[in-house]
Amino acid sequence: MAISLAVIVFTGFSRSFFLRPWFPEAAEDAAPETIFYVHGVLFGAWMVFLIMQALLVRSGNVALHRRAGVFGGLLAACMVVIGIWGALIGAARPGGFMGVPIPPEVFLTVPFFDMAMFGTFVAWAIARRRDPQSHKRLMLFATINIIEAAIARIPLAIVYDNFPMSTFLLSDVFILPIMLWDLVTLRRLHRVTVWATVLTIALQALRFVIAETEAWLGFARWMIGLVS
Numbered sequence: 001m002a003i004s005l006a007v008i009v010f011t012g013f014s015r016s017f018f019l020r021p022w023f024p025e026a027a028e029d030a031a032p033e034t035i036f037y038v039h040g041v042l043f044g045a046w047m048v049f050l051i052m053q054a055l056l057v058r059s060g061n062v063a064l065h066r067r068a069g070v071f072g073g074l075l076a077a078c079m080v081v082i083g084i085w086g087a088l089i090g091a092a093r094p095g096g097f098m099g100v101p102i103p104p105e106v107f108l109t110v111p112f113f114d115m116a117m118f119g120t121f122v123a124w125a126i127a128r129r130r131d132p133q134s135h136k137r138l139m140l141f142a143t144i145n146i147i148e149a150a151i152a153r154i155p156l157a158i159v160y161d162n163f164p165m166s167t168f169l170l171s172d173v174f175i176l177p178i179m180l181w182d183l184v185t186l187r188r189l190h191r192v193t194v195w196a197t198v199l200t201i202a203l204q205a206l207r208f209v210i211a212e213t214e215a216w217l218g219f220a221r222w223m224i225g226l227v228s
Contacts, residue, residue, distance in 0.1 A: 002054045006047040012150025076122040087111035088227045105220040109207040117145040134192045141196040168204045
């Protein structure tokens with residue numbers, strides 16, 4: 001799962017970040033602000049961290065896995081701050097988010113809730129660190145909730161034709177292997193899988209409900225004003 005999620009992130013951001021020198025024609029799709037280089041490094045580091053942690057447990061080095069978890073918690077906190085800050089900078093541009101044909105105040109619900117969900121699941125995972133079965137599922141759900149941006153940049157018609165709903169649905173596909181694993185190994189869905197799935201899908205739907213309300217738009221304009 002960790003490797004699969006990392007492949008999606010690498011594929012989505014290969015042209016505009018990871019392999020940018022080899023794709024000069026994609027320069028117009030790359031954010032020009034310096035903060036997004038920091039953003040890319042942090043989020044790329046998270047994918048490496050996720051794989052490393054899984055390998056440490058697989059090799060039986062649980063003690064190092066736990067010590068590295070402190071770094072992971074700090075990394076996640078930095079990602080939430082930079083993720084929200086970057087989203088506000090993107091929304092504050094004269095043309096709004098690059099390549100997004102949706103008013104920036106409305107679309108801001110997507111990165112804002114992504115970061116909120118990521119932070120919530122990581123915090124939940126840290127709280128349940130002594131329960132390995134819950135902990136590892138929560139870490140996967142945290143990562144699933146931040147791969148939408150990578151999916152949105154994969155040049156496929158299925159992504160573009162129904163954006164942004166398509167990115168939610170395609171990211172939710174990664175929940176299915178967790179459910180299958182539960183059913184094969186436990187003969188039932190783990191309680192964390194159930195609650196995390198419900199929370200993920202409910203918060204995806206909530207974005208569409210509140211995105212154009214006056215309350216959200218006022219809040220979004222206030223947040224954007226902080227970086228304008």
